[in-house]
Amino acid sequence: MAAFSSRCSALIPVKGLAAAKSRLAGYLPPAQRAQLVLTMLHHVVATLQASGQLSRIVIVSADERVRACAVSWGAEGWPEEQPGHNAALEAAARRLRTEGVATLLTISADLPLLKSEEVAALLAQGRRYPVVLAPAHDGQGTNALLLRPPLVLPYLFGEESFRRYCEASQRRHLAYSRYESPGLALDIDTPEDLQRSGLVERWLTARSSSHCLREMTPCQSLDIPQP
Ligand SMILES: Nc1nc2c(ncn2[C@@H]2O[C@H](COP(=O)(O)OP(=O)(O)OP(=O)(O)O)[C@@H](O)[C@H]2O)c(=O)[nH]1
């Protein structure tokens, strides 16, 4: 029987860069929104890798630039078999289950404060519960979802997803738990989220030391502290 961690994998959905972070459109120009997505994604991938408890990290995206970055960071980059947030996740999770993944952590790409110890704690909780939910700071969204086995619940991301995942677990008589931590709670959707994260200050510091988002290669990250 493979150890628990050897059969845990992570799945990260990433929207195409041109359409990503639309709620930041009045605050950041398109190129900076794309750079922000890649910077946060790189941080999430590096943090998952640093936890040392995931056998695979798969990024599913219709955007080939995102997939290329994933591969350059040592993750897997899969195209969307089906278009759309939940449909793309469903198809990827089905393939991972077929390939032997027993526990699947589906996690947002926009968690700049995520820490590897939070990932480890969430996975530990997954040894006791078949469903672990990490709510967003507003209590409405869901920033991470651990399912054992994959697809024991359908993907329900969207409006009030946290409440809907709880209800779906109850309907299926599945024991579920919530895991809350600062790094898992703060996803970046709005300018207020960005301010709250401290990323804006960090960027201003970076820019004053002659770094600039425009000069960065697509896969280069800002200086979000790695785990
Ligand atoms: N592969 C894929 N990922 C998606 C899709 N829509 C959202 N995501 C990802 O799902 C997570 C939550 O995304 P949202 O915050 O809802 O969307 P967003 O593009 O980041 O921000 P908004 O455009 O402001 O809604 C992020 O990791 C997104 O990149 C999609 O259609 N396909």
Ligand SMILES: C=C(OP(=O)(O)O)C(=O)O
């Ligand atoms: C789609 C989701 O993300 P967001 O709320 O950031 O749009 C969700 O949490 O279900």
